[in-house]
Amino acid sequence: MKFPSNLPCSAVLDSLADGVFTVDRDWNITFFNEAASRITGIPAKEAVGSKCWDVFHSSLCDGDCALRSCMKDCGRISNKSIFFIHADGRKVPVSISAAPLVDAEGKLIGGVESFRDLTDIQMIRREVEESWRFEDIIGKSAQLGKVFSILPQVSKSEATVLLLGESGTGKELFARAIHNLSERKHGPFVAVNCGALPDNLLESELFGYKAGAFTDARKDKAGRFELAAGGTIFLDEIGDMPAKLQVKLLRVLQEKTFEPLGAVQSVKTNVRIVAATNKNLAELVEEGNFRQDLYYRLNVVTLNLPALKERVEDIPLLINHFVNRLNALQGKEIDGISEDTLHILMRHPFPGNVRELENILEFAFILCPSGFIQVEHLPEYLQPQAKDTAPHEDTPLTMDEIKCIAVRRALERNNGKKMATCRELCISKDTLRRTIARCENIDA
Amino acid sequence: MRGNEGRNNHSMLLCLACYEDRLASVFDNAPDLKLFRVEDNKICPAGYLSLPSKDPKDRTSAIMTCGATFLICGAICGCTMNELEQAGIRVLPWIRGMIDEVLSAYQQNCLENLVMPGCRGRGRCGQGNRGFRARKTTQEAMHPDGPTLNSVQRSK
Numbered sequence: 227m228k229f230p231s232n233l234p235c236s237a238v239l240d241s242l243a244d245g246v247f248t249v250d251r252d253w254n255i256t257f258f259n260e261a262a263s264r265i266t267g268i269p270a271k272e273a274v275g276s277k278c279w280d281v282f283h284s285s286l287c288d289g290d291c292a293l294r295s296c297m298k299d300c301g302r303i304s305n306k307s308i309f310f311i312h313a314d315g316r317k318v319p320v321s322i323s324a325a326p327l328v329d330a331e332g333k334l335i336g337g338v339e340s341f342r343d344l345t346d347i348q349m350i351r352r353e354v355e356e357s358w359r360f361e362d363i364i365g366k367s368a369q370l371g372k373v374f375s376i377l378p379q380v381s382k383s384e385a386t387v388l389l390l391g392e393s394g395t396g397k398e399l400f401a402r403a404i405h406n407l408s409e410r411k412h413g414p415f416v417a418v419n420c421g422a423l424p425d426n427l428l429e430s431e432l433f434g435y436k437a438g439a440f441t442d443a444r445k446d447k448a449g450r451f452e453l454a455a456g457g458t459i460f461l462d463e464i465g466d467m468p469a470k471l472q473v474k475l476l477r478v479l480q481e482k483t484f485e486p487l488g489a490v491q492s493v494k495t496n497v498r499i500v501a502a503t504n505k506n507l508a509e510l511v512e513e514g515n516f517r518q519d520l521y522y523r524l525n526v527v528t529l530n531l532p533a534l535k536e537r538v539e540d541i542p543l544l545i546n547h548f549v550n551r552l553n554a555l556q557g558k559e560i561d562g563i564s565e566d567t568l569h570i571l572m573r574h575p576f577p578g579n580v581r582e583l584e585n586i587l588e589f590a591f592i593l594c595p596s597g598f599i600q601v602e603h604l605p606e607y608l609q610p611q612a613k614d615t616a617p618h619e620d621t622p623l624t625m626d627e628i629k630c631i632a633v634r635r636a637l638e639r640n641n642g643k644k645m646a647t648c649r650e651l652c653i654s655k656d657t658l659r660r661t662i663a664r665c666e667n668i669d670a
Numbered sequence: 671m672r673g674n675e676g677r678n679n680h681s682m683l684l685c686l687a688c689y690e691d692r693l694a695s696v697f698d699n700a701p702d703l704k705l706f707r708v709e710d711n712k713i714c715p716a717g718y719l720s721l722p723s724k725d726p727k728d729r730t731s732a733i734m735t736c737g738a739t740f741l742i743c744g745a746i747c748g749c750t751m752n753e754l755e756q757a758g759i760r761v762l763p764w765i766r767g768m769i770d771e772v773l774s775a776y777q778q779n780c781l782e783n784l785v786m787p788g789c790r791g792r793g794r795c796g797q798g799n800r801g802f803r804a805r806k807t808t809q810e811a812m813h814p815d816g817p818t819l820n821s822v823q824r825s826k
Binding site for chain 2: 266267268269272273276277279280281282283284285287288289310311313314315316317557558559595596597
């Protein structure tokens with residue numbers, strides 16, 4: 227079946243749901259379809275004949291025009307996420323695709339750009355993101371899903387909880403979530419890092435002291451257990467707790483009482499304990515560095531928090547969350563991270579877990595003025611150049627290997643665009659093609 | 671008006687959000703601000719400011735620091751517009767054209783002819799017609815008897 231010859235091309239374009247417009251070589255709009263009018267709020271009769279930047283007013287119009295780059299390089303751009311300002315002052319997120327327009331003789335006569343309104347998609351995405359959030363914890367991975375599924379029941383119980391996980395996995399966030407979901411949510415949440423305080427100070431911090439207990443103890447001081455009355459106390463790095471305090475903590479767990487330093491009477495406590503450590507407590511028990519009875523008392527409910535490298539699929543969600551949060555905190559308008567930057571972060575092993583990811587993005591926010599976070603905004607240790615040069619520092623390279631590195635980096639910088647790479651390296655298209663082929667042989 | 675402080679009553683600092691030699695398509699992304707002193711019957715260039723930050727607050731502060739209180743620009747996001755207006759900056763948005771063309775239209779009190787497509791005939795886009803009223807009020811205050819300048823008198 228043939229395409230009907232009497233059907234004008236504009237009728238086909240007008241029936242599309244995506245906005246489409248074409249420009250001539252002087253950037254005057256020559257066609258503006260119905261969807262384009264609907265999405266931008268500008269009637270076609272007013273748009274046609276105007277300069278495209280006066281009609282589309284997008285984030286690319288002043289200096290980074292997609293159509294200009296397509297027409298210059300005879301290339302295409304597809305699904306680039308940008309925004310434009312609607313005639314009513316709203317910022318509308320759109321995905322654009324652009325290509326040059328050529329006549330029957332192959333002569334460039336202008337360009338065509340199509341755009342899709344992403345407002346609904348963004349709204350749905352936001353709703354989905356909410357479903358991946360549990361209190362302040364973000365993730366959709368199966369490992370985290372298991373923890374999420376039991377967290378409400380665990381929280382409702384009064385059981386002591388032991389959180390195990392590497393440093394930076396968000397143990398305090400989980401402890402807070404347990405507190406917020408429990409009956410004690412209106413009570414205080416008190417966090418103590420047992421590894422950060424010297425032994426003698428830790429005891430008085432946890433249990434308080436009475437006036438005269440030691441020099442300078444002029445009046446009574448309440449400890450964290452007293453401050454947390456009716457709420458939850460979070461004991462981080464419990465594996466670093468000194469032996470004599472372990473005994474005192476065991477007594478709190480067993481008898482719900484403790485004695486402040488210098489006190490002659492026990493004090494009753496009404497506190498739920500959530501403990502956490504990045505150490506292997508079972509091993510510490512075997513080595514004799516942690517009391518076995520305390521370990522069993524703490525180990526009523528154990529939650530193993532997965533390291534970030536075990537839940538790579540959560541990285542994009544976490545990035546999105548941190549970008550939104552940093553935008554709000556710093557009053558910036560960073561749109562997100564570019565695809566190649568995301569690839570780098572997805573491959574990084576994250577020894578520092580979520581905390582490391584957060585620090586990386588905080589660093590990138592300092593260097594990135596606006597738009598998308600690019601590779602060059604990442605800390606140096608994540609830059610591809612640093613990785614490329616590291617193994618070669620001590621090994622001599624052949625001229626061909628050096629050329630390969632130069633070509634590879636130039637291609638990365640130009641997002642794989644060969645013409646732009648040729649221009650940057652001042653080489654012809656043929657030379658680039660031959661070099662790429664040679665590099666593939668070397669790599670093979 | 672802040673721009674008039676310390677000067678005579680017929681002096682005002684006008685700010686244009688530009689990209690190269692035209693008004694920037696989007697104020698929120700405009701790379702440059704060009705300043706012009708409107709004094710009695712002359713418009714003189716009064717400065718140039720490059721804007722590396724896209725943060726609306728930074729942009730507002732930059733305009734205020736220059737002493738400008740009147741801005742002509744292209745498309746503008748509603749939130750940025752509020753930010754500027756709350757800071758006491760009068761904004762005339764949704765204008766297009768080359769810098770010379772815009773200044774000339776400003777002198778001749780016919781900026782309405784340079785309104786971006788989709789805004790003509792229904793007031794200024796998005797925010798009713800406040801921009802033009804602000805514009806007219808300002809000019810009326812400057813030239814109570816109507817515009818008297820012509821392009822020959824404009825100094826560059």
